[in-house]
Amino acid sequence: MTTGLDLTVTEVRLTPVLVADPPLLNTQGVHQPYTPRLIVEVVTAGGITGYGETYGDTKYLEPARPLAGKLIGRQVTDLNGLFALDVAVDASRVRDAVDVGGLRGVQTADKLRLSVLSAFEVACLDALGKALGLPVHALLGGKVRDTVEYSAYLFYKWGAHPEGVAGEKDDWGAALDPAGVVEQARRFTERHGFTSFKLKGGVFPPDEEIAAVRALAAAFPGHPLRLDPNGAWSVETSVRVARELGDVLEYLEDPVLGTPAMAEVAARTGVPLATNMCVTTFAEIKEAFTRGAVQVVLSDHHYWGGLRNTQHLATLCAAFGVGVSMHSNTHLGISLAAMTHVASTVPNLHHACDSHYPWQSEDVLTERLTFDGGRVAVGDAPGLGVELDRDRLAFLHRRWAEDDGRLRDRDDEAAMRVAEPGWVTPAAPRW
Amino acid sequence: MTTGLDLTVTEVRLTPVLVADPPLLNTQGVHQPYTPRLIVEVVTAGGITGYGETYGDTKYLEPARPLAGKLIGRQVTDLNGLFALDVAVDASRVRDAVDVGGLRGVQTADKLRLSVLSAFEVACLDALGKALGLPVHALLGGKVRDTVEYSAYLFYKWGAHPEGVAGEKDDWGAALDPAGVVEQARRFTERHGFTSFKLKGGVFPPDEEIAAVRALAAAFPGHPLRLDPNGAWSVETSVRVARELGDVLEYLEDPVLGTPAMAEVAARTGVPLATNMCVTTFAEIKEAFTRGAVQVVLSDHHYWGGLRNTQHLATLCAAFGVGVSMHSNTHLGISLAAMTHVASTVPNLHHACDSHYPWQSEDVLTERLTFDGGRVAVGDAPGLGVELDRDRLAFLHRRWAEDDGRLRDRDDEAAMRVAEPGWVTPAAPRW
Numbered sequence: 001m002t003t004g005l006d007l008t009v010t011e012v013r014l015t016p017v018l019v020a021d022p023p024l025l026n027t028q029g030v031h032q033p034y035t036p037r038l039i040v041e042v043v044t045a046g047g048i049t050g051y052g053e054t055y056g057d058t059k060y061l062e063p064a065r066p067l068a069g070k071l072i073g074r075q076v077t078d079l080n081g082l083f084a085l086d087v088a089v090d091a092s093r094v095r096d097a098v099d100v101g102g103l104r105g106v107q108t109a110d111k112l113r114l115s116v117l118s119a120f121e122v123a124c125l126d127a128l129g130k131a132l133g134l135p136v137h138a139l140l141g142g143k144v145r146d147t148v149e150y151s152a153y154l155f156y157k158w159g160a161h162p163e164g165v166a167g168e169k170d171d172w173g174a175a176l177d178p179a180g181v182v183e184q185a186r187r188f189t190e191r192h193g194f195t196s197f198k199l200k201g202g203v204f205p206p207d208e209e210i211a212a213v214r215a216l217a218a219a220f221p222g223h224p225l226r227l228d229p230n231g232a233w234s235v236e237t238s239v240r241v242a243r244e245l246g247d248v249l250e251y252l253e254d255p256v257l258g259t260p261a262m263a264e265v266a267a268r269t270g271v272p273l274a275t276n277m278c279v280t281t282f283a284e285i286k287e288a289f290t291r292g293a294v295q296v297v298l299s300d301h302h303y304w305g306g307l308r309n310t311q312h313l314a315t316l317c318a319a320f321g322v323g324v325s326m327h328s329n330t331h332l333g334i335s336l337a338a339m340t341h342v343a344s345t346v347p348n349l350h351h352a353c354d355s356h357y358p359w360q361s362e363d364v365l366t367e368r369l370t371f372d373g374g375r376v377a378v379g380d381a382p383g384l385g386v387e388l389d390r391d392r393l394a395f396l397h398r399r400w401a402e403d404d405g406r407l408r409d410r411d412d413e414a415a416m417r418v419a420e421p422g423w424v425t426p427a428a429p430r431w
Numbered sequence: 432m433t434t435g436l437d438l439t440v441t442e443v444r445l446t447p448v449l450v451a452d453p454p455l456l457n458t459q460g461v462h463q464p465y466t467p468r469l470i471v472e473v474v475t476a477g478g479i480t481g482y483g484e485t486y487g488d489t490k491y492l493e494p495a496r497p498l499a500g501k502l503i504g505r506q507v508t509d510l511n512g513l514f515a516l517d518v519a520v521d522a523s524r525v526r527d528a529v530d531v532g533g534l535r536g537v538q539t540a541d542k543l544r545l546s547v548l549s550a551f552e553v554a555c556l557d558a559l560g561k562a563l564g565l566p567v568h569a570l571l572g573g574k575v576r577d578t579v580e581y582s583a584y585l586f587y588k589w590g591a592h593p594e595g596v597a598g599e600k601d602d603w604g605a606a607l608d609p610a611g612v613v614e615q616a617r618r619f620t621e622r623h624g625f626t627s628f629k630l631k632g633g634v635f636p637p638d639e640e641i642a643a644v645r646a647l648a649a650a651f652p653g654h655p656l657r658l659d660p661n662g663a664w665s666v667e668t669s670v671r672v673a674r675e676l677g678d679v680l681e682y683l684e685d686p687v688l689g690t691p692a693m694a695e696v697a698a699r700t701g702v703p704l705a706t707n708m709c710v711t712t713f714a715e716i717k718e719a720f721t722r723g724a725v726q727v728v729l730s731d732h733h734y735w736g737g738l739r740n741t742q743h744l745a746t747l748c749a750a751f752g753v754g755v756s757m758h759s760n761t762h763l764g765i766s767l768a769a770m771t772h773v774a775s776t777v778p779n780l781h782h783a784c785d786s787h788y789p790w791q792s793e794d795v796l797t798e799r800l801t802f803d804g805g806r807v808a809v810g811d812a813p814g815l816g817v818e819l820d821r822d823r824l825a826f827l828h829r830r831w832a833e834d835d836g837r838l839r840d841r842d843d844e845a846a847m848r849v850a851e852p853g854w855v856t857p858a859a860p861r862w
Contacts, residue, residue, distance in 0.1 A: 005564065075569070075573070077565060077569040077570075077572075077573050078569075078572075078573040079572040079573055080571075080572040080573045080574070080575045080776050080778065081573050081574075081575055083778075084575060084778065132563050133436065134508060138506070138508040138509075139508075139570075140511075141508075141509075141510040141511040141739060142506070142508050142509035142510055142511045142512050143511070143512075144511045144512055144515060282746070282749065282750040283750070285750045285751075286720075286750060286751050286752070289717075290721050308572060309746070311743070312742070312743050312746035312747070315713070315740070315743035315746075315747065316743070316746065316747045316750060318713065319713040319714070319716045319717060319747060320716075320717050321717070345511050347511065347514075347515065
């Protein structure tokens with residue numbers, strides 16, 4: 001074969017990094033000043049390098065290392081086989097409780113396994129696309145749209161990380177009341193052109209968050225709005241909020257925890273419920289869909305197991321009349337490119353996707369992806385169409401290597417204790 | 432780009448053919464002496480030709496012709512876009528009744544549309560694979576097995592087509608009682624090495640078919656057995672047969688018509704129910720799976736809309752704990768290759784697939800596919816790994832062109848009337 005077309009994996013590089021994260025608030029606490037991500041590079045015998053990205057906490061890093069070794073000698077086309085590989089997940093790292101910080105639903109060994117594998121799948125697809133001269137979307141059956149719409153991801157936010165804590169400065173300012181939220185939303189529209197808005201809630205008493213959404217509705221009349229308290233509410237509170245905001249909400253996201261409670265809220269209100277906590281694995285779908293607990297699944301290619309599983313999920317949702325959109329955790333440009341490629345191939349994607357990317361001032365790319373009118377263009381360059389900046393990668397990796405270990409595992413609760421000693425995540429439902 | 436890598440479609444050729452079919456019996460009547468198939472060829476600017484195959488009746492041919500024109504100028508990678516194309520289906524051809532001959536469940540305009548599109552999808556995948564030097568399975572995420580198991584598809588059968596009717600002779604002889612069925616099964620094992628057996632039932636009163644399955648169980652102890660009366664039975668009859676054969680059946684296939692009746696049979700027996708009639712589209716899944724009406728879906732890439740939809744379906748089945756295998760109508764080697772490629776990529780394929788291929792003495796390939804130990808090897812040659820025999824294609828097309836129109840639309844009921852004047856398909860349930 002010609003150079004570039006020997007698709008055998010000859011090397012896999014794993015680079016954990018710490019990237020700056022602003023002091024964004026959620027029901028568990030506050031984002032740490034730096035958050036861990038793992039950059040995966042898959043190199044083929046033909047000299048092609050593919051990029052992937054996933055969570056970088058220790059529990060992801062540990063199984064990623066032996067998995068990297070198992071890829072050597074395999075073909076980058078062998079994606080179904082990749083997901084059949086044994087991934088050594090440390091069960092003690094999985095607490096069968098709602099995941100910290102990520103707020104990605106209940107932690108399970110299988111979800112952890114898929115979250116690791118997905119970065120390797122994306123890296124293989126990127127390498128394959130580059131080797132063949134095809135964009136990743138073409139490897140997924142081709143794009144059905146030329147741009148993918150994202151929503152402005154609004155957060156209650158402090159002006160800066162607590163005193164005495166390292167961290168990069170950000171220019172977003174504080175947002176701790178309706179006026180602050182509206183101001184943040186305006187900045188999002190000015191900078192990136194977003195036209196739909198999601199507010200991360202579960203931080204303040206529901207009436208304050210209702211007021212914030214009302215203020216957004218007044219400032220941006222007719223624009224799609226979402227509120228996501230990450231399961232912090234009771235069924236009764238959820239029903240009340242749904243009724244009070246029903247006229248302005250595109251959907252209410254994870255107001256309560258668990259399928260039975262979500263089903264009850266859904267049955268008692270006409271507001272669609274979206275989720276990235278109730279349905280986060282294929283195993284959770286049957287009960288939730290049968291009971292009508294969710295109307296929109298927010299997929300996340302990291303924990304659903306890659307771009308092809310995201311497509312499977314979308315088809316499944318279509319068959320059950322359930323909508324589909326996309327969830328986001330703190331992530332870098334590799335994952336935004338991956339999200340954009342797969343989102344461009346999903347016919348039934350009818351809601352703007354979430355992305356934390358505007359909050360990330362740091363990246364590992366030579367050129368950041370940009371939002372134009374709230375949309376990311378779907379590129380036709382080979383692979384994901386992004387290039388690693390090795391100096392930046394090395395810089396962010398050094399930060400990880402030099403960390404004393406406290407920031408290598410994201411812990412929003414611990415970060416909150418710096419400002420509020422004795423803080424523990426309130427038991428759900430908090431309100 | 433180098434030759435072979437300009438993936439723009441420059442020509443699409445459609446060739447309807449009539450291929451010999453033995454006098455196989457089913458609940459609607461008997462197979463015609465010749466059955467129509469449509470061969471699709473997609474040619475790229477790079478000079479690559481990809482092959483696809485689907486049903487060849489007039490109602491498929493009509494929408495295929497304008498669709499062929501719409502492909503010109505498109506990329507063979509653009510498969511999601513392909514399925515978004517408007518396909519002009521003649522609604523008057525769709526009767527919202529159980530499809531003739533094919534016994535593919537209720538006819539709908541959408542199923543007809545997908546049945547046409549699927550041949551173009553397969554042809555595009557074949558062309559893409561050839562252009563890239565990759566087997567089709569690699570374009571589908573890679574094979575997870577090196578061979579795909581098929582079952583022996585046993586039919587009640589006359590020794591020859593009725594006197595005065597054209598048709599090729601076959602050497603299988605008649606099979607009209609338990610001894611004949613067992614003899615046919617022995618020949619299947621001798622010729623192809625099959626180790627599981629499906630009997631197409633609904634032809635004789637249930638007690639005769641029970642006796643045939645018992646005879647198979649005695650002749651092939653421990654081998655997986657299936658019985659498929661194509662919905663000819665009542666719920667009571669189905670429950671009785673399930674109870675009488677429960678100890679030897681791998682599954683019972685479509686004993687009754689419709690989700691409510693299937694659900695009742697499933698609830699009253701412990702025998703898994705398989706289907707290619709109750710669930711044949713994504714739209715039918717929700718009710719059937721919610722009600723537990725089916726335990727195994729027999730996918731068919733022709734009417735489910737191609738190889739990638741088959742993978743979506745398999746993932747959906749896995750999420751609901753429903754098994755998956757593969758249905759077959761009369762088909763040629765292009766479709767057997769396509770079935771084999773996609774089947775090799777489905778992790779949760781736990782039952783041998785059906786195939787009529789051993790009944791087809793004629794093909795359009797330079798080299799027929801073969802069963803070894805009942806299995807077809809999954810090739811690694813580019814594309815589907817099959818080559819058209821243009822002389823054979825022309826010969827079989829001439830048969831179609833010279834037909835007076837009677838055989839261009841499969842009609843097992845009309846074929847039966849040649850032997851039994853006045854025959855009409857008995858109303859279901861027949862027994």
